[in-house]
Amino acid sequence: MSALGDPISEWAGGFATGGLVHLNGNSLGPPRVDLTDRLAAVVTDQWTPGQVRAWFRDGWLDLPRTVGDKLAPLLGAAEGQVVIAGDTTSTTLFNALVAACRLRERPVLLIEAEAFPTDLYIAASVARLLGRELVVESRDGFDTYLGEHGDRVGVALAAPVDFRTGRRRDIGSTTALCHAVGALAVWDLCHAAGVLPTNLDTNDVDLAIGCGYKYLGGGPGAPAFLYVAARWQSEVDFPLAGWHGHADPFAMTPDFVPAAGIDRGRNGTPPLLSLVALDHALEPLVAVGIDELHRRTKELGEAFLAGLRPDIEVVSPRDPDQRGGHLALRLPDADAVEHGLAERNVLVDARPPDLIRVAFAPLYVTPEHVRTATEAIHSVLAPPN
Template identity: 70%
Template structure:
């Protein structure tokens, strides 16, 4: 734990308590110096040659391998293609459907809205029926109608309540039915062990701007299991995904490995920001990060129970720490107003319509003392609303 506490001083928090890292966390204090170094010593001096001399061209794979250590993925299976999370999800969903000539795309009803929107579009584009099921119903549908399902899309953490879904169990059910899995790791990457290789996951996507700390709009990553890389067929076929990108030939020949998931020229400065952000995460390792986050969540629950047991009764997240990810959600009337009231007290959280407030426990820059102070501020904010 000592290493984590030391790292907590290396973030530019502006004096605020950041409990919304599941949306966007603060930057490391050294980020500006790192960006300045790249701009002044590489871009300004070598310009286009920096793609080759300074390793820019390899960054999507370099960062991908770092992320792989947090995701439980061996080297060569994760790439930061430079796209948004939404476009990366589209790429993965279409590719998953193309792997199976089956009529249905099955999606968890509790998915983040963008997953549902994209799944609907993918189903229409690929002439498949979209099936949306929630919780246990998804498992039952897969067991009963699995031979009709081409791909299953789900997330290991519910973005509203923080409730966990077992990656291994659902993936095994999908594979038993002959379906392909696509996991959205956006609320798990950097705080929760996902064991992608051990759980035999096929495809997975996640964003770089939540717990990974890459900054606003940081590019998404894509995991492609090694066993699929020579056959997976992505709909977005840009020149960086070509087997010989600088041959400039007219026909697309996909790279033989995970590079085939790359599209166009990646946003270099955003990649630098993401690369810089994940170094301390990789240094600690996912299991220590998970333990730190779990302990912070327990401090929140314990102090809330002492300070405001009435509010603790409004907890909609699982009480068991092992059954949830890195955030908790409370049901509070006038949640948006409470969010603003907390912000005035220097506590940054976010709400979800109509009555949920989420508190996220990012392990690098949140302390136990801050969590207790946030609970006190919440108590005062709720009292002020009455």
Template identity: 50%
Template structure:
């Protein structure tokens, strides 16, 4: 692997995933490295949404629920996402925001282990996760213990016999560090806890193998690597072994055993259907379903292999092209510890990201000084990575940013 444009061009010419770039409506002249905040628009989505709006809604009206499969969509789309995260059928459902799904999952996890008074939360997790963990702790009278993932073992040992729900991020949203889900889940189970994994930065980017890893519950958004669009609905995974005891706090008539009886008392449906709530956002849900097609066709394993090579190339370029800049890669160099994006320690990162945007390179920044570059193997090329790094070099060299 050589940090040269010629090497990048050769890799692009031989890339088995190169064809999938055409499956996304990327603006001309733009290098999209911001996909872990919002993935680009898949080519299949506009036609799918137009069909839903004009034919299914416009012509079929209420019949769309039956004639066009709207009613089954939350579990149908859930099963498709389930296959992407290593989950067997009937364990994943789609339909609410990430916040609602997280609240439901963490509260349900606490109810799966009554009498255990400690809720453990990943101290480096995305703010929403931490806010909701604190909210659930207040609501249920639990003690909230926050810890970095590398300190989890000490917390579990200190609170052995007391640990209930444990909310963790599969990939650190700042640094891109990937946690070993199977090993950590076994560690939590050994302490008597119940895991809730946030897969928002993992689903579609890394192989998860939820069933094989013994995951209890998991949540993930639909708008990052799944490319479902802004505000796309989130998914909730619940292992089948927990379904009979799954007591979710947010309940709605779509999750009722007999929804059209309009009964006075809530009786949960069997299986993952009990995790459905009220009427889903059908347009967003079906846009997400259409968006899954390129990822399903390529396969998560293949996307992961390419993303790792893109990451290795980026890290080499930083070491060679940006050696005098003082920038430092904070994402683990070990491929088994790296998620779908690479983060650079970059003073003035927000200003640097803004300057790169002017040059057609879309990145993002996270406080206080991290510049994130998403390396989605479906549409990012090796040449994109080379051009992005040289643009970054020019931004820093031209004094466009006061650091």
């Protein structure tokens, strides 16, 4: 049996791929084949007979915590520190950033220039709202600024994987650098959760957020998750004080009293069906475990590189330990390449101006898919000179 063979390839048959090669799981991957059965059971066996009583009878109200605790091992977090807040990634990031800034009354909110655009937009909005100075630095400048002006930084927002190139930033050393100067570290795990060990507890992370629809496979618009280290949970003050984050939601009191622990990060009524879909998607990921998922992702990436024509420029680090779950190729007219691959049943995505991202979600991408993808890329591109 080869390193890229079974048994992990057997998981691929459990996904409804529609005969396509899904190399864009860093945006949206396929559902598991029995997802419709799970959702139908909730509608038929819980919602229909229970109606509003199902919130209590079938555990619906507890799902944000239940699913959060199921996700926690993939993030390297102990129970009681992750909740599916029921919001979009943008809303959850806003909530986390404001809360972090309230814990550190310092003038600067620091972020990398290469951050995902939403992170830049939200950070700028938070800075305006709280009267903070937003400092946007290059990747290397981020560390330099912390070293030279760290006493001014209240919160630093970073991501362990560059969404364009896949290049990694080390969570442990960056968080330690933040803490050495008295700043808090907030992490965006959207392009890491499900393929990369993040070890949030071991790395002493303060707060983190991430989406449910990329490598976690929760489906389009799946709700985001929120991590708050246990040491901050009695102090953290979220700006979005929804009734489900109240200590006694059904008391309907006029004043907000935050719930104990991670539940104070909840807001409005949970998006039940989306939570069920995310819960369902997490089952095989948790069963395999993050270390095996990461190993498989690296091996698939290495196999892809081995089969790629040497004249194609690879922007991502060649060292698999220095990148996340995807590789970025620099190709002229990347949009046309993306469409050409789609016509050959290979799904990737383009990022302007000239990058193609190829992602290796470990449970439904197989060595055969990798070979198909490299052959398709070569057929789309003009022959080398």
